[in-house]
Amino acid sequence: MKIRVNASKSYDVWIEKGARLGVADELKERGFKGKVAVISDSNVAPLYSEEMCDYLAYAGFEPYSFVFEAGEESKNLSVYAKILSFLAEEEFTRTDTVLALGGGVTGDMAGFAAATYMRGVRFVNVPTTLLAAIDSSVGGKTAVDLPQGKNLVGAFYQPDLVVCDTDFFKTLPYDEIRNGLGEGVKYAVLEGGRIFDILKQGITSENLDEFISLSIDAKRRIVEEDEKESGARKFLNLGHTIAHAVEKESNYSVPHGLAVAYGIKLMADTAKKRGELSEKDHSEIVSLLEKSDLSVDLMPLCDLIPHFSADKKRAGERLTLVTILGIGDCRLKEIALSEANEYFGV
Ligand SMILES: NC(=O)c1ccc[n+]([C@@H]2O[C@H](COP(=O)([O-])OP(=O)(O)OC[C@H]3O[C@@H](n4cnc5c(N)ncnc54)[C@H](O)[C@@H]3O)[C@@H](O)[C@H]2O)c1
CATH class of the missing domain: 3.40.50.1970 (Rossmann fold)
Structure with a gap:
């Protein structure tokens, strides 16, 4: 297609x-x-x-x-x-x-x-x-x-x-497939619906082309709306503020996709803790990560937050987070860097 x-x-x-x-x-x-x-x-x-x-x-x-x-x-x-x-x-x-x-x-x-x-x-x-x-x-x-x-x-x-x-x-090594699935989980949580269901079932040779097409189509819609990342494209940063911090803290030994998956998990945990994400959607996201072999416990948030100030997506002392209010319902939320500990409950 x-x-x-x-x-x-x-x-x-x-x-x-x-x-x-x-x-x-x-x-x-x-x-x-x-x-x-x-x-x-x-x-x-x-x-x-x-x-x-x-x-x-x-x-x-x-x-x-x-x-x-x-x-x-x-x-x-x-x-x-x-x-x-x-x-x-x-x-x-x-x-x-x-x-x-x-x-x-x-x-x-x-x-x-x-x-x-x-x-x-x-x-x-x-x-x-x-x-x-x-x-x-x-x-x-x-x-x-x-x-x-x-x-x-x-x-x-x-x-x-x-x-x-x-x-x-x-010919792609398994670790690289897993790495790609980290970004796949991002689309699944942003979009919900069919992409989420495919990842929930697990990728097979039968649904791989559909999964790729749906992911590309999701990116297409966002890029068409905001090519240069002044608005909607920021949604593609779901899990990425934490992921970049994980990469930096681990001296880039943690692969990007795994770091993104962990970032999404911590964003989901935070949203649940703040009463913004239901138990049901939270546990669906957690099982999706497990199904994709991306359920990892990498490092505590308190070690990651100090790296947020180096995030190149920040504007001055403010940071835009992509928060998860439900599967297929993410929102942009701007916080001051100084509020990060309080926001994440650390
Ligand atoms: N431009 C963007 O919007 C955007 C978005 C996300 C990530 N990125 C960038 O993408 C890069 C990561 O990409 P990646 O994960 O594809 O890494 P990569 O290009 O290094 O590929 C990963 C590994 O797989 C090997 N490989 C590639 N295809 C193979 C195949 N078919 N068979 C066997 N081996 C194969 C490569 O040689 C490499 O060792 C980062 O630099 C990141 O910044 C860019």
């Missing part, structure tokens, strides 16, 4: 088993031509890059492959600069294309290179992790990290096409 995202640029997200084999033909049909830089990391490249380049060459494109060392540590200015130099050395022009083939690290960094090389070239995102498929590949946030913090340099740059092939997940 194809989902149309109408942001500042309109583009399709094509979700289908085996879709990666049709990317080259799809690009040709859409009028892409010339050079395509396939950017992937050292885990993904040996599995899928050569195949992608072969299909592109067969369809008449001039493919080039750029591979970087897998891992968040590579999402930095130095690797980003290497991608730009690579494009320049291979004489890419404005009508050529950057294609990200990988997880969120690849998509964020290749997307930022596409946004800035010659002030913007065509960008195609082919996510190969569950997290990238349901979250990072849609919405146009591109970035690299600085030593001072994650995603501190970047741009909003919508892709021209996103292609989600669920067959990629066959």
Whole structure:
């Protein structure tokens, strides 16, 4: 199926088993031509890059492959600069294309290179992790990290096409599936309804495509309403203030999805304690986390709250939390940093 995202640029997200084999033909049909830089990391490249380049060459494109060392540590200015130099050395022009083939690290960094090389070239995102498929590949946030913090340099740059092939997940390690499910739980709690029910039943090969489509559609609606995060997009930060604190406190040893799941659990616990969330919805959220193998007890809130002041989503001394009043009923709540202990009952 194809989902149309109408942001500042309109583009399709094509979700289908085996879709990666049709990317080259799809690009040709859409009028892409010339050079395509396939950017992937050292885990993904040996599995899928050569195949992608072969299909592109067969369809008449001039493919080039750029591979970087897998891992968040590579999402930095130095690797980003290497991608730009690579494009320049291979004489890419404005009508050529950057294609990200990988997880969120690849998509964020290749997307930022596409946004800035010659002030913007065509960008195609082919996510190969569950997290990238349901979250990072849609919405146009591109970035690299600085030593001072994650995603501190970047741009909003919508892709021209996103292609989600669920067959990629066959080679994805279990921990990475679990990581993606953390963001999946976020959509389930924000939206309720069918996404929640699918996660409650457990993801299977039968409902995976539907789960991905529903998650992408949820993100589409939010991004269409607020592309640059001045309003509705803040809902996507559900669980994230706590998650960023967990990541920082653990020196980034806790994977993002797990940290988000824990953040959602603590937001649900807090809402129940404050009498804002019913026992029933609270226990449904807790069982959903258990079902997704995301039931973790990482660290106490009192160790996390001090990190809230470093949250880059804060405005001055105030922080916007996404509170859970029910499944499918979340609200934005602004609190002063100085009120955080009292709010969380710590
Ligand atoms: N732009 C956004 O809106 C947004 C949203 C959420 C997260 N992010 C970013 O996404 C990044 C995390 O993304 P991620 O979790 O996909 O990490 P990742 O890109 O590092 O991928 C995780 C691991 O899986 C491997 N891998 C990827 N696809 C594979 C496959 N099909 N088979 C086998 N191995 C495979 C990778 O090599 C890597 O080791 C972070 O940098 C985060 O900041 C961005």
